[in-house]
Amino acid sequence: MRLLIAEDDTALGEQLRQRLVAEGYAVDLAANGIDAGHLGATEPYDAVVLDLGLPGRAGLDLLRDWRTAANHVPVLILTARDGWSERVAGLQAGADDYLGKPFHVEELLARIQALLRRAAPVRSPELRVGTARLDEGRQCLIEADGSSRALTATEFRMLRYFLRHPGEVISKTRLAEHVYDYDGDRDSNVIEVYIRRLRVLLGQDCIETRRGQGYIFHPPVAAP
Numbered sequence: 761m762r763l764l765i766a767e768d769d770t771a772l773g774e775q776l777r778q779r780l781v782a783e784g785y786a787v788d789l790a791a792n793g794i795d796a797g798h799l800g801a802t803e804p805y806d807a808v809v810l811d812l813g814l815p816g817r818a819g820l821d822l823l824r825d826w827r828t829a830a831n832h833v834p835v836l837i838l839t840a841r842d843g844w845s846e847r848v849a850g851l852q853a854g855a856d857d858y859l860g861k862p863f864h865v866e867e868l869l870a871r872i873q874a875l876l877r878r879a880a881p882v883r884s885p886e887l888r889v890g891t892a893r894l895d896e897g898r899q900c901l902i903e904a905d906g907s908s909r910a911l912t913a914t915e916f917r918m919l920r921y922f923l924r925h926p927g928e929v930i931s932k933t934r935l936a937e938h939v940y941d942y943d944g945d946r947d948s949n950v951i952e953v954y955i956r957r958l959r960v961l962l963g964q965d966c967i968e969t970r971r972g973q974g975y976i977f978h979p980p981v982a983a984p
Contacts, residue, residue: 761806761876761921762786762938766796766822767838768814776809779865780872784899784916786941793817800826800833804937807834807875809868810855812846820846820853827854834875836868880924887923889962890980894923901961909961914939918954922967922977931974 763785767773773789780787788803790796793814800808800822812819823835836857837850847858856878857871873896877883887894892901892909899916901909911919917939922930932948955975959967968976 761917761924762788762804762941763872764788764790764796764799764803764805764808766790766793766800766808766814766819767811768792769811776865776868779869783869784896784913784920786917786939786944788942793819793822797822797825799942801829801831803942804934805833806879806938807836807872809836809838809872811838812843812850820849823850823853823855834879836871836875838863876924881928882924882926887920888979889919889923889966894920896920911961912957914954915957915961919958922958922975923979926977926979929970929973929976934974 761784763780765773765776765780765787767776767789768791770791773791777787777789788799790799793816795816796810796814796819797817810819810823814822819837823837826833826835834856835854836859837847837855839846839850839858839860843860847860850858856875859868859871877885887896889901891904895902895908898908899913900911903909918935921935921938932951936944936948936951955967963980966978966980968978970976
């Protein structure tokens with residue numbers, strides 16, 4: 761899953777970026793409204809954390825522009841704790857949620873996870889692969905007997921995206937755009953390497969290759 765953080769407080773923005781990367785997200789950071797507006801309009805984010813008080817262009821203007829252009833990316837706005845009028849304006853402009861400053865990062869994480877669940881075809885809070893469960897906190901697979909199977913950061917991001925979009929044809933480009941940040945290595949050969957690794961981990965039939973189209977993820981079904 762790929763996120764955009766639009767926050768002009770450099771220290772806060774970097775703190776959020778580092779924490780979200782540690783939680784298994786690909787994250788881009790914009791410190792002004794010009795950069796945020798461009799990224800939000802041209803890059804396929806799964807969610808945006810948007811501070812309304814951005815220099816260059818106000819966050820509310822960016823949100824209105826995105827919605828006018830039929831960009832329905834989930835947006836969580838950050839406002840002052842007592843800024844009820846900003847919250848109302850943001851929600852009316854098309855925001856999906858809001859959080860007042862100061863806030864606990866854990867609450868921000870929970871709200872982002874809720875936005876991503878609501879926006880994805882699979883909305884269950886628990887993602888399963890056969891008898892195993894994807895532990896998003898530890899970024900590993902937990903078997904029915906409690907044992908764990910380790911995942912690399914990229915394997916985790918890719919598997920989580922597949923599990924939220926089972927049965928869909930997902931091109932290499934789309935997969936790379938949602939697994940890597942703006943500066944990430946999106947070489948198609950690297951994508952193929954991780955596809956092979958997931959097949960070894962989950963079974964060769966779990967990821968179908970459609971020539972010229974991409975991949976389809978078929979989650980293994982637990983035996984009755």
